[in-house]
Amino acid sequence: MLLGFEHVGMTVSDMDRAVAFYCDLLGLKLALRKQVDRGEMGFFDTGTGMLEVFAPTTKTVDRFRDVPNHEAGLRHITFAFSSVDEKFAELEAAGIEVVERPRDAFHKEMIQRVAFVRDHDGILVELIERAPGRTS
Structure with a gap:
């Protein structure tokens, strides 16, 4: 189980x-x-x-290598926050590499807001706000 x-x-x-x-x-x-x-x-x-x-x-x-669309592999890691905009502003102020600024998500059933940054090794990190009513 x-x-x-x-x-x-x-x-x-x-x-x-x-x-x-x-x-x-x-x-x-x-x-x-x-x-x-x-x-x-x-x-x-x-x-x-x-x-x-x-x-x-x-x-x-x-440094981390982005996985091309035609290759199998892990593409990014994702963490959920109560406010993507607030967390993104904090990361940007700390000098973290920005990939994509906060925006509305494409898959509204699952995710409300999304942004992307990179850690110090270039690993792609997705920041999300979960869709309303979604707990996991």
Whole structure:
């Protein structure tokens, strides 16, 4: 029996910068951070699942590559906020790379507002407001 969504794993170039972005700016909670073989691991709690982050000790972590439409792969990670406009303004003021400013969403049944930014490694992060009445 399925219990729920657990986590998505990703690689970053610097754990301190990941904590600063995902915890300090986006509001995730650092549940675990520790040294492991070949790097450092962190588990960031969203309240409804986790983001597993690995920062290798190597200094040659390449910037995130957007997945072309004709390739399989993960395209972005998404976090829901009570106000996309407020969160976006906070991120923009902090100097976070903007991809798409807040706008009304295309799939109004699921999402009311949407915006896109990139973290320090270029990972595409979608910010959304859920459609009215939607709880998950």
